[in-house]
Amino acid sequence: MPTIALIHVAKATRLPMRSVATVEAEAGRGIVGDRYHGTRHRHVTVQSLTALVEAAQVLGREVPPELTRRNLTLSDGVVPREPGSLLRIGDVLLEVVRVAAPCKLLDDTIGAGAQEALRRRGGSVCRVLESGVLTVGDAVSVEVAAADGS
Numbered sequence: 001m002p003t004i005a006l007i008h009v010a011k012a013t014r015l016p017m018r019s020v021a022t023v024e025a026e027a028g029r030g031i032v033g034d035r036y037h038g039t040r041h042r043h044v045t046v047q048s049l050t051a052l053v054e055a056a057q058v059l060g061r062e063v064p065p066e067l068t069r070r071n072l073t074l075s076d077g078v079v080p081r082e083p084g085s086l087l088r089i090g091d092v093l094l095e096v097v098r099v100a101a102p103c104k105l106l107d108d109t110i111g112a113g114a115q116e117a118l119r120r121r122g123g124s125v126c127r128v129l130e131s132g133v134l135t136v137g138d139a140v141s142v143e144v145a146a147a148d149g150s
Helices: 049-059 105-109 114-118
Strands: 004-009 018-020 022-026 044-048 072-074 086-089 092-099 124-130 132-135 141-143
Touching: 004 022, 004 132, 044 049, 049 072, 049 114, 092 132, 105 114
Parallel strands: 044 072
Antiparallel strands: 004 018, 004 072, 022 132, 044 124, 086 092, 086 141, 092 124
16 A cells, blocks of 8 residues: 655745645645645645656656655555546545646756656646645555546
8 A cells, every 4th residue: 555655845836845744634725835725626736656766767867756846745556647536545535636747847857858757657636625634654545536437
C-alpha cells in the first residue's frame, strides 16, 4: 500500500515549495496555507515517486519532487488519472478531478525536456471531499473510477 512520502506547499504561485510533515485539508477548500486553498477544484495535487523515477530515466537526470510543484508525493504506485477516482488518506477523502498536466516552466526549473518526460507521469489534480490531517507516512488507499463513470 502506498504512503505519503513527501508533502510540499507554497503560500503563493511564484514562491518555492517547502517541505512539511503535516497539513490540514479542508473539504471544498484544499490544503490550509497552500496557494490553491479556496480554489474551486484544484485543492490538492498528487504524484508518485514511481512516476518520478520513470521521468528521470527518460530525462537522464533526477526529477526533484518539489520542483514539479505537486503537494503530495506517494511512495510508490500509480496515481489514478480517471476523474471520479478516490484516494482515502486517514480521514481525508480526495477525488480526482483531472490529470495534472506538466507545464513548460518545468523545462526552466528542472531542465530541458522535463515537461515531455513528465507527460503522463505528472499526477492528478484532486478536490477535498472530506476534511482531515495529512501526514508523511499516512497510508493511501485508491479506488479507481469505472471507465463508464460509475
